[in-house]
Amino acid sequence: MLLPKGASPKAETARQALLLACQLFGVNAGEVERATSERDVACEALEFVMQQLNVGARLHLMRRAARAGQETVLRACLGEQSCGIPAQDTLDSVDEMSDRTALTAACEARSAACVRMLLEAGADADHPDPEDFTPLQMAALCGSEACVELLLNKGATADRADSDGQTPLAFAASGGHEACMRQLLDAEVVIDGEDDEGETALHRCAVDGNESCIKLLLSRGANVNHVSEQSGTTALMCAAYGENAACVQLLSGASFSPKCATFAHTTLLLLLVHPFFF
Known part of the structure:
Protein backbone atom coordinates (compact mmCIF):
# COMPACT_ATOMS: atom_id res chain seq x y z
CA MET A 1 0.00 0.00 0.00
CA LEU A 2 1.32 3.49 -0.85
CA LEU A 3 1.45 5.76 2.19
CA PRO A 4 1.06 9.55 1.99
CA LYS A 5 4.21 11.55 2.65
CA GLY A 6 4.72 11.85 6.39
CA ALA A 7 2.60 8.84 7.31
CA SER A 8 4.20 6.27 9.58
CA PRO A 9 4.69 2.81 8.06
CA LYS A 10 4.82 1.39 11.60
CA ALA A 11 1.13 1.67 12.45
CA GLU A 12 0.26 -1.63 14.11
CA THR A 13 -3.48 -1.59 13.45
CA ALA A 14 -5.86 -0.32 10.81
CA ARG A 15 -7.24 2.14 13.39
CA GLN A 16 -3.78 3.60 14.03
CA ALA A 17 -3.21 3.97 10.31
CA LEU A 18 -6.56 5.74 10.00
CA LEU A 19 -5.73 8.15 12.82
CA LEU A 20 -2.31 8.92 11.33
CA ALA A 21 -3.87 9.65 7.94
CA CYS A 22 -6.48 11.89 9.58
CA GLN A 23 -3.76 13.85 11.36
CA LEU A 24 -1.79 14.24 8.15
CA PHE A 25 -4.73 15.59 6.15
CA GLY A 26 -6.29 17.59 8.98
CA VAL A 27 -9.46 15.51 9.09
CA ASN A 28 -11.46 15.01 12.27
CA ALA A 29 -10.67 11.44 13.28
CA GLY A 30 -13.82 11.19 15.38
CA GLU A 31 -16.04 11.98 12.40
CA VAL A 32 -14.21 9.44 10.26
CA GLU A 33 -14.60 6.76 12.94
CA ARG A 34 -18.30 7.55 13.30
CA ALA A 35 -18.79 7.32 9.54
CA THR A 36 -16.92 4.03 9.47
CA SER A 37 -19.04 2.72 12.32
CA GLU A 38 -22.24 3.80 10.56
CA ARG A 39 -21.09 2.05 7.40
CA ASP A 40 -20.41 -1.15 9.33
CA VAL A 41 -23.84 -1.00 10.95
CA ALA A 42 -25.46 -0.42 7.56
CA CYS A 43 -23.63 -3.43 6.11
CA GLU A 44 -24.76 -5.61 9.03
CA ALA A 45 -28.33 -4.41 8.56
CA LEU A 46 -28.13 -5.16 4.84
CA GLU A 47 -26.88 -8.68 5.54
CA PHE A 48 -29.74 -9.23 8.00
CA VAL A 49 -32.31 -8.03 5.46
CA MET A 50 -30.83 -10.34 2.82
CA GLN A 51 -31.27 -13.31 5.12
CA GLN A 52 -34.99 -12.54 5.38
CA LEU A 53 -35.58 -12.38 1.63
CA ASN A 54 -36.64 -15.36 -0.44
CA VAL A 55 -34.71 -16.24 -3.58
CA GLY A 56 -37.13 -14.39 -5.88
CA ALA A 57 -36.82 -11.13 -3.97
CA ARG A 58 -33.07 -11.51 -3.69
CA LEU A 59 -32.81 -12.16 -7.42
CA HIS A 60 -34.83 -9.03 -8.19
CA LEU A 61 -32.57 -6.98 -5.92
CA MET A 62 -29.48 -8.55 -7.48
CA ARG A 63 -30.45 -7.38 -10.96
CA ARG A 64 -31.27 -3.88 -9.72
CA ALA A 65 -27.94 -3.69 -7.88
CA ALA A 66 -26.06 -4.76 -11.00
CA ARG A 67 -27.87 -2.17 -13.11
CA ALA A 68 -26.93 0.57 -10.63
CA GLY A 69 -23.38 -0.69 -10.14
CA GLN A 70 -24.02 -1.15 -6.40
CA GLU A 71 -21.19 -3.47 -5.39
CA THR A 72 -22.08 -3.81 -1.71
CA VAL A 73 -25.70 -4.73 -2.36
CA LEU A 74 -24.74 -7.14 -5.14
CA ARG A 75 -22.18 -8.81 -2.88
CA ALA A 76 -24.86 -9.29 -0.24
CA CYS A 77 -27.25 -10.76 -2.82
CA LEU A 78 -24.59 -13.22 -3.93
CA GLY A 79 -23.73 -14.18 -0.35
CA GLU A 80 -22.81 -17.73 0.54
CA GLN A 81 -25.78 -18.19 2.87
CA SER A 82 -28.27 -20.93 2.06
CA CYS A 83 -30.70 -18.33 0.73
CA GLY A 84 -28.17 -16.97 -1.78
CA ILE A 85 -28.75 -16.86 -5.52
CA PRO A 86 -28.33 -20.50 -6.58
CA ALA A 87 -28.18 -21.88 -10.11
CA GLN A 88 -26.68 -20.40 -13.27
CA ASP A 89 -30.05 -20.22 -15.03
CA THR A 90 -31.26 -18.03 -12.16
CA LEU A 91 -28.18 -15.81 -12.35
CA ASP A 92 -28.79 -15.35 -16.07
CA SER A 93 -32.51 -14.56 -15.79
CA VAL A 94 -33.81 -11.32 -17.26
CA ASP A 95 -35.15 -8.28 -15.45
CA GLU A 96 -38.69 -7.59 -16.67
CA MET A 97 -38.31 -3.82 -16.57
CA SER A 98 -34.94 -3.44 -18.31
CA ASP A 99 -34.89 -6.65 -20.40
CA ARG A 100 -31.30 -7.12 -19.23
CA THR A 101 -29.54 -9.93 -17.43
CA ALA A 102 -27.63 -8.88 -14.33
CA LEU A 103 -24.31 -9.31 -16.15
CA THR A 104 -25.34 -7.24 -19.16
CA ALA A 105 -26.74 -4.57 -16.82
CA ALA A 106 -23.45 -4.46 -14.91
CA CYS A 107 -21.60 -3.96 -18.21
CA GLU A 108 -23.98 -1.14 -19.11
CA ALA A 109 -23.17 0.45 -15.74
CA ARG A 110 -19.46 0.00 -16.57
CA SER A 111 -19.00 -1.64 -13.18
CA ALA A 112 -16.06 -4.01 -13.46
CA ALA A 113 -16.42 -4.96 -9.80
CA CYS A 114 -20.01 -6.11 -10.33
CA VAL A 115 -19.07 -7.94 -13.52
CA ARG A 116 -16.28 -9.76 -11.69
CA MET A 117 -18.61 -10.78 -8.85
CA LEU A 118 -21.25 -12.12 -11.23
CA LEU A 119 -18.74 -14.07 -13.30
CA GLU A 120 -17.21 -15.58 -10.17
CA ALA A 121 -20.71 -16.54 -9.02
CA GLY A 122 -21.23 -18.47 -12.26
CA ALA A 123 -22.98 -16.06 -14.63
CA ASP A 124 -22.67 -17.03 -18.30
CA ALA A 125 -20.31 -14.62 -20.08
CA ASP A 126 -22.12 -15.24 -23.39
CA HIS A 127 -25.75 -15.29 -22.24
CA PRO A 128 -27.85 -12.95 -24.46
CA ASP A 129 -30.78 -10.87 -23.29
CA PRO A 130 -34.15 -10.93 -25.15
CA GLU A 131 -32.77 -8.44 -27.68
CA ASP A 132 -29.92 -10.87 -28.43
CA PHE A 133 -27.46 -8.51 -26.75
CA THR A 134 -24.55 -10.20 -24.97
CA PRO A 135 -22.53 -8.79 -22.05
CA LEU A 136 -19.47 -8.38 -24.28
CA GLN A 137 -21.43 -6.45 -26.89
CA MET A 138 -22.72 -4.14 -24.17
CA ALA A 139 -19.27 -3.67 -22.64
CA ALA A 140 -17.84 -2.83 -26.08
CA LEU A 141 -20.66 -0.40 -26.86
CA CYS A 142 -20.23 1.37 -23.52
CA GLY A 143 -16.45 1.47 -23.85
CA SER A 144 -15.59 -0.35 -20.62
CA GLU A 145 -12.11 -1.77 -21.12
CA ALA A 146 -12.13 -3.43 -17.70
CA CYS A 147 -15.42 -5.23 -18.39
CA VAL A 148 -14.25 -6.30 -21.85
CA GLU A 149 -11.08 -7.75 -20.36
CA LEU A 150 -12.97 -9.66 -17.66
CA LEU A 151 -15.39 -11.15 -20.17
CA LEU A 152 -12.71 -12.15 -22.66
CA ASN A 153 -10.67 -13.76 -19.88
CA LYS A 154 -13.79 -15.69 -18.88
CA GLY A 155 -14.15 -17.07 -22.39
CA ALA A 156 -16.80 -14.79 -23.89
CA THR A 157 -17.11 -15.28 -27.66
CA ALA A 158 -15.28 -12.28 -29.09
CA ASP A 159 -16.94 -12.54 -32.52
CA ARG A 160 -20.51 -13.36 -31.53
CA ALA A 161 -22.99 -11.45 -33.70
CA ASP A 162 -26.46 -10.33 -32.66
CA SER A 163 -29.62 -10.81 -34.73
CA ASP A 164 -28.53 -7.90 -36.97
CA GLY A 165 -25.08 -9.37 -37.55
CA GLN A 166 -23.36 -6.83 -35.33
CA THR A 167 -20.30 -8.04 -33.42
CA PRO A 168 -18.61 -6.56 -30.33
CA LEU A 169 -16.05 -4.95 -32.67
CA ALA A 170 -18.84 -3.24 -34.59
CA PHE A 171 -20.35 -1.93 -31.36
CA ALA A 172 -16.99 -0.65 -30.13
CA ALA A 173 -16.46 1.04 -33.50
CA SER A 174 -19.92 2.65 -33.31
CA GLY A 175 -19.02 4.15 -29.95
CA GLY A 176 -15.56 5.23 -31.07
CA HIS A 177 -13.96 3.17 -28.31
CA GLU A 178 -10.48 2.63 -29.69
CA ALA A 179 -9.11 0.84 -26.61
CA CYS A 180 -11.93 -1.71 -26.65
CA MET A 181 -11.44 -2.22 -30.38
CA ARG A 182 -7.77 -2.91 -29.73
CA GLN A 183 -8.67 -5.49 -27.07
CA LEU A 184 -11.00 -7.29 -29.46
CA LEU A 185 -8.50 -7.20 -32.31
CA ASP A 186 -5.88 -8.64 -29.97
CA ALA A 187 -8.39 -11.44 -29.34
CA GLU A 188 -8.19 -12.13 -33.10
CA VAL A 189 -11.72 -11.21 -34.11
CA VAL A 190 -12.59 -11.06 -37.82
CA ILE A 191 -11.67 -7.50 -38.68
CA ASP A 192 -13.83 -7.32 -41.83
CA GLY A 193 -16.87 -9.06 -40.38
CA GLU A 194 -20.09 -7.84 -42.03
CA ASP A 195 -23.42 -7.01 -40.45
CA ASP A 196 -26.74 -7.69 -42.18
CA GLU A 197 -26.22 -4.61 -44.36
CA GLY A 198 -22.79 -5.77 -45.46
CA GLU A 199 -21.01 -3.05 -43.50
CA THR A 200 -17.83 -3.56 -41.48
CA ALA A 201 -16.30 -1.85 -38.46
CA LEU A 202 -14.37 0.38 -40.86
CA HIS A 203 -17.66 1.62 -42.32
CA ARG A 204 -18.85 2.48 -38.80
CA CYS A 205 -15.74 4.49 -38.02
CA ALA A 206 -15.89 6.30 -41.35
CA VAL A 207 -19.54 7.27 -40.84
CA ASP A 208 -18.69 8.78 -37.45
Whole structure:
Protein backbone atom coordinates (compact mmCIF):
# COMPACT_ATOMS: atom_id res chain seq x y z
CA MET A 1 0.00 0.00 0.00
CA LEU A 2 1.32 3.49 -0.85
CA LEU A 3 1.45 5.76 2.19
CA PRO A 4 1.06 9.55 1.99
CA LYS A 5 4.21 11.55 2.65
CA GLY A 6 4.72 11.85 6.39
CA ALA A 7 2.60 8.84 7.31
CA SER A 8 4.20 6.27 9.58
CA PRO A 9 4.69 2.81 8.06
CA LYS A 10 4.82 1.39 11.60
CA ALA A 11 1.13 1.67 12.45
CA GLU A 12 0.26 -1.63 14.11
CA THR A 13 -3.48 -1.59 13.45
CA ALA A 14 -5.86 -0.32 10.81
CA ARG A 15 -7.24 2.14 13.39
CA GLN A 16 -3.78 3.60 14.03
CA ALA A 17 -3.21 3.97 10.31
CA LEU A 18 -6.56 5.74 10.00
CA LEU A 19 -5.73 8.15 12.82
CA LEU A 20 -2.31 8.92 11.33
CA ALA A 21 -3.87 9.65 7.94
CA CYS A 22 -6.48 11.89 9.58
CA GLN A 23 -3.76 13.85 11.36
CA LEU A 24 -1.79 14.24 8.15
CA PHE A 25 -4.73 15.59 6.15
CA GLY A 26 -6.29 17.59 8.98
CA VAL A 27 -9.46 15.51 9.09
CA ASN A 28 -11.46 15.01 12.27
CA ALA A 29 -10.67 11.44 13.28
CA GLY A 30 -13.82 11.19 15.38
CA GLU A 31 -16.04 11.98 12.40
CA VAL A 32 -14.21 9.44 10.26
CA GLU A 33 -14.60 6.76 12.94
CA ARG A 34 -18.30 7.55 13.30
CA ALA A 35 -18.79 7.32 9.54
CA THR A 36 -16.92 4.03 9.47
CA SER A 37 -19.04 2.72 12.32
CA GLU A 38 -22.24 3.80 10.56
CA ARG A 39 -21.09 2.05 7.40
CA ASP A 40 -20.41 -1.15 9.33
CA VAL A 41 -23.84 -1.00 10.95
CA ALA A 42 -25.46 -0.42 7.56
CA CYS A 43 -23.63 -3.43 6.11
CA GLU A 44 -24.76 -5.61 9.03
CA ALA A 45 -28.33 -4.41 8.56
CA LEU A 46 -28.13 -5.16 4.84
CA GLU A 47 -26.88 -8.68 5.54
CA PHE A 48 -29.74 -9.23 8.00
CA VAL A 49 -32.31 -8.03 5.46
CA MET A 50 -30.83 -10.34 2.82
CA GLN A 51 -31.27 -13.31 5.12
CA GLN A 52 -34.99 -12.54 5.38
CA LEU A 53 -35.58 -12.38 1.63
CA ASN A 54 -36.64 -15.36 -0.44
CA VAL A 55 -34.71 -16.24 -3.58
CA GLY A 56 -37.13 -14.39 -5.88
CA ALA A 57 -36.82 -11.13 -3.97
CA ARG A 58 -33.07 -11.51 -3.69
CA LEU A 59 -32.81 -12.16 -7.42
CA HIS A 60 -34.83 -9.03 -8.19
CA LEU A 61 -32.57 -6.98 -5.92
CA MET A 62 -29.48 -8.55 -7.48
CA ARG A 63 -30.45 -7.38 -10.96
CA ARG A 64 -31.27 -3.88 -9.72
CA ALA A 65 -27.94 -3.69 -7.88
CA ALA A 66 -26.06 -4.76 -11.00
CA ARG A 67 -27.87 -2.17 -13.11
CA ALA A 68 -26.93 0.57 -10.63
CA GLY A 69 -23.38 -0.69 -10.14
CA GLN A 70 -24.02 -1.15 -6.40
CA GLU A 71 -21.19 -3.47 -5.39
CA THR A 72 -22.08 -3.81 -1.71
CA VAL A 73 -25.70 -4.73 -2.36
CA LEU A 74 -24.74 -7.14 -5.14
CA ARG A 75 -22.18 -8.81 -2.88
CA ALA A 76 -24.86 -9.29 -0.24
CA CYS A 77 -27.25 -10.76 -2.82
CA LEU A 78 -24.59 -13.22 -3.93
CA GLY A 79 -23.73 -14.18 -0.35
CA GLU A 80 -22.81 -17.73 0.54
CA GLN A 81 -25.78 -18.19 2.87
CA SER A 82 -28.27 -20.93 2.06
CA CYS A 83 -30.70 -18.33 0.73
CA GLY A 84 -28.17 -16.97 -1.78
CA ILE A 85 -28.75 -16.86 -5.52
CA PRO A 86 -28.33 -20.50 -6.58
CA ALA A 87 -28.18 -21.88 -10.11
CA GLN A 88 -26.68 -20.40 -13.27
CA ASP A 89 -30.05 -20.22 -15.03
CA THR A 90 -31.26 -18.03 -12.16
CA LEU A 91 -28.18 -15.81 -12.35
CA ASP A 92 -28.79 -15.35 -16.07
CA SER A 93 -32.51 -14.56 -15.79
CA VAL A 94 -33.81 -11.32 -17.26
CA ASP A 95 -35.15 -8.28 -15.45
CA GLU A 96 -38.69 -7.59 -16.67
CA MET A 97 -38.31 -3.82 -16.57
CA SER A 98 -34.94 -3.44 -18.31
CA ASP A 99 -34.89 -6.65 -20.40
CA ARG A 100 -31.30 -7.12 -19.23
CA THR A 101 -29.54 -9.93 -17.43
CA ALA A 102 -27.63 -8.88 -14.33
CA LEU A 103 -24.31 -9.31 -16.15
CA THR A 104 -25.34 -7.24 -19.16
CA ALA A 105 -26.74 -4.57 -16.82
CA ALA A 106 -23.45 -4.46 -14.91
CA CYS A 107 -21.60 -3.96 -18.21
CA GLU A 108 -23.98 -1.14 -19.11
CA ALA A 109 -23.17 0.45 -15.74
CA ARG A 110 -19.46 0.00 -16.57
CA SER A 111 -19.00 -1.64 -13.18
CA ALA A 112 -16.06 -4.01 -13.46
CA ALA A 113 -16.42 -4.96 -9.80
CA CYS A 114 -20.01 -6.11 -10.33
CA VAL A 115 -19.07 -7.94 -13.52
CA ARG A 116 -16.28 -9.76 -11.69
CA MET A 117 -18.61 -10.78 -8.85
CA LEU A 118 -21.25 -12.12 -11.23
CA LEU A 119 -18.74 -14.07 -13.30
CA GLU A 120 -17.21 -15.58 -10.17
CA ALA A 121 -20.71 -16.54 -9.02
CA GLY A 122 -21.23 -18.47 -12.26
CA ALA A 123 -22.98 -16.06 -14.63
CA ASP A 124 -22.67 -17.03 -18.30
CA ALA A 125 -20.31 -14.62 -20.08
CA ASP A 126 -22.12 -15.24 -23.39
CA HIS A 127 -25.75 -15.29 -22.24
CA PRO A 128 -27.85 -12.95 -24.46
CA ASP A 129 -30.78 -10.87 -23.29
CA PRO A 130 -34.15 -10.93 -25.15
CA GLU A 131 -32.77 -8.44 -27.68
CA ASP A 132 -29.92 -10.87 -28.43
CA PHE A 133 -27.46 -8.51 -26.75
CA THR A 134 -24.55 -10.20 -24.97
CA PRO A 135 -22.53 -8.79 -22.05
CA LEU A 136 -19.47 -8.38 -24.28
CA GLN A 137 -21.43 -6.45 -26.89
CA MET A 138 -22.72 -4.14 -24.17
CA ALA A 139 -19.27 -3.67 -22.64
CA ALA A 140 -17.84 -2.83 -26.08
CA LEU A 141 -20.66 -0.40 -26.86
CA CYS A 142 -20.23 1.37 -23.52
CA GLY A 143 -16.45 1.47 -23.85
CA SER A 144 -15.59 -0.35 -20.62
CA GLU A 145 -12.11 -1.77 -21.12
CA ALA A 146 -12.13 -3.43 -17.70
CA CYS A 147 -15.42 -5.23 -18.39
CA VAL A 148 -14.25 -6.30 -21.85
CA GLU A 149 -11.08 -7.75 -20.36
CA LEU A 150 -12.97 -9.66 -17.66
CA LEU A 151 -15.39 -11.15 -20.17
CA LEU A 152 -12.71 -12.15 -22.66
CA ASN A 153 -10.67 -13.76 -19.88
CA LYS A 154 -13.79 -15.69 -18.88
CA GLY A 155 -14.15 -17.07 -22.39
CA ALA A 156 -16.80 -14.79 -23.89
CA THR A 157 -17.11 -15.28 -27.66
CA ALA A 158 -15.28 -12.28 -29.09
CA ASP A 159 -16.94 -12.54 -32.52
CA ARG A 160 -20.51 -13.36 -31.53
CA ALA A 161 -22.99 -11.45 -33.70
CA ASP A 162 -26.46 -10.33 -32.66
CA SER A 163 -29.62 -10.81 -34.73
CA ASP A 164 -28.53 -7.90 -36.97
CA GLY A 165 -25.08 -9.37 -37.55
CA GLN A 166 -23.36 -6.83 -35.33
CA THR A 167 -20.30 -8.04 -33.42
CA PRO A 168 -18.61 -6.56 -30.33
CA LEU A 169 -16.05 -4.95 -32.67
CA ALA A 170 -18.84 -3.24 -34.59
CA PHE A 171 -20.35 -1.93 -31.36
CA ALA A 172 -16.99 -0.65 -30.13
CA ALA A 173 -16.46 1.04 -33.50
CA SER A 174 -19.92 2.65 -33.31
CA GLY A 175 -19.02 4.15 -29.95
CA GLY A 176 -15.56 5.23 -31.07
CA HIS A 177 -13.96 3.17 -28.31
CA GLU A 178 -10.48 2.63 -29.69
CA ALA A 179 -9.11 0.84 -26.61
CA CYS A 180 -11.93 -1.71 -26.65
CA MET A 181 -11.44 -2.22 -30.38
CA ARG A 182 -7.77 -2.91 -29.73
CA GLN A 183 -8.67 -5.49 -27.07
CA LEU A 184 -11.00 -7.29 -29.46
CA LEU A 185 -8.50 -7.20 -32.31
CA ASP A 186 -5.88 -8.64 -29.97
CA ALA A 187 -8.39 -11.44 -29.34
CA GLU A 188 -8.19 -12.13 -33.10
CA VAL A 189 -11.72 -11.21 -34.11
CA VAL A 190 -12.59 -11.06 -37.82
CA ILE A 191 -11.67 -7.50 -38.68
CA ASP A 192 -13.83 -7.32 -41.83
CA GLY A 193 -16.87 -9.06 -40.38
CA GLU A 194 -20.09 -7.84 -42.03
CA ASP A 195 -23.42 -7.01 -40.45
CA ASP A 196 -26.74 -7.69 -42.18
CA GLU A 197 -26.22 -4.61 -44.36
CA GLY A 198 -22.79 -5.77 -45.46
CA GLU A 199 -21.01 -3.05 -43.50
CA THR A 200 -17.83 -3.56 -41.48
CA ALA A 201 -16.30 -1.85 -38.46
CA LEU A 202 -14.37 0.38 -40.86
CA HIS A 203 -17.66 1.62 -42.32
CA ARG A 204 -18.85 2.48 -38.80
CA CYS A 205 -15.74 4.49 -38.02
CA ALA A 206 -15.89 6.30 -41.35
CA VAL A 207 -19.54 7.27 -40.84
CA ASP A 208 -18.69 8.78 -37.45
CA GLY A 209 -15.49 10.38 -38.71
CA ASN A 210 -13.37 8.68 -36.07
CA GLU A 211 -9.85 9.15 -37.35
CA SER A 212 -7.97 7.28 -34.60
CA CYS A 213 -10.21 4.20 -34.92
CA ILE A 214 -9.75 4.20 -38.69
CA LYS A 215 -5.98 4.31 -38.21
CA LEU A 216 -6.18 1.36 -35.85
CA LEU A 217 -8.24 -0.74 -38.26
CA LEU A 218 -6.02 0.09 -41.21
CA SER A 219 -2.91 -0.78 -39.20
CA ARG A 220 -4.44 -4.19 -38.48
CA GLY A 221 -5.21 -4.89 -42.14
CA ALA A 222 -8.84 -3.87 -42.59
CA ASN A 223 -10.02 -4.07 -46.21
CA VAL A 224 -10.45 -0.48 -47.32
CA ASN A 225 -12.03 -1.62 -50.62
CA HIS A 226 -14.86 -3.59 -49.03
CA VAL A 227 -18.22 -2.68 -50.59
CA SER A 228 -21.45 -2.96 -48.61
CA GLU A 229 -23.78 -5.37 -50.39
CA GLN A 230 -26.87 -3.37 -49.49
CA SER A 231 -25.79 0.24 -49.99
CA GLY A 232 -22.92 -0.28 -52.42
CA THR A 233 -20.69 1.98 -50.33
CA THR A 234 -17.09 1.69 -49.19
CA ALA A 235 -15.67 3.22 -46.02
CA LEU A 236 -14.13 5.99 -48.13
CA MET A 237 -17.53 6.85 -49.55
CA CYS A 238 -18.97 7.01 -46.04
CA ALA A 239 -16.25 9.45 -45.01
CA ALA A 240 -16.81 11.52 -48.16
CA TYR A 241 -20.57 11.69 -47.61
CA GLY A 242 -19.85 12.97 -44.12
CA GLU A 243 -17.44 15.58 -45.54
CA ASN A 244 -14.68 14.47 -43.18
CA ALA A 245 -11.51 15.53 -44.95
CA ALA A 246 -9.07 13.87 -42.52
CA CYS A 247 -10.78 10.49 -42.81
CA VAL A 248 -11.04 10.80 -46.60
CA GLN A 249 -7.32 11.46 -46.77
CA LEU A 250 -6.57 8.46 -44.54
CA LEU A 251 -8.74 6.07 -46.51
CA SER A 252 -7.84 7.35 -49.98
CA GLY A 253 -4.17 6.82 -49.17
CA ALA A 254 -4.74 3.23 -48.05
CA SER A 255 -4.48 1.44 -51.40
CA PHE A 256 -7.97 2.44 -52.48
CA SER A 257 -8.67 1.63 -56.11
CA PRO A 258 -11.53 3.49 -57.86
CA LYS A 259 -11.29 1.39 -61.02
CA CYS A 260 -14.63 -0.34 -60.50
CA ALA A 261 -17.04 1.60 -62.73
CA THR A 262 -20.13 1.40 -60.54
CA PHE A 263 -22.47 4.26 -59.86
CA ALA A 264 -21.32 4.27 -56.25
CA HIS A 265 -17.69 4.78 -57.16
CA THR A 266 -18.56 7.44 -59.72
CA THR A 267 -20.39 9.29 -56.96
CA LEU A 268 -17.31 8.97 -54.78
CA LEU A 269 -15.06 10.49 -57.42
CA LEU A 270 -17.42 13.45 -57.74
CA LEU A 271 -17.38 13.94 -53.99
CA LEU A 272 -13.61 13.84 -53.84
CA VAL A 273 -13.27 16.81 -56.17
CA HIS A 274 -15.77 18.86 -54.17
CA PRO A 275 -14.23 22.27 -53.23
CA PHE A 276 -14.74 21.42 -49.54
CA PHE A 277 -11.64 19.24 -49.63
CA PHE A 278 -9.33 21.81 -51.15
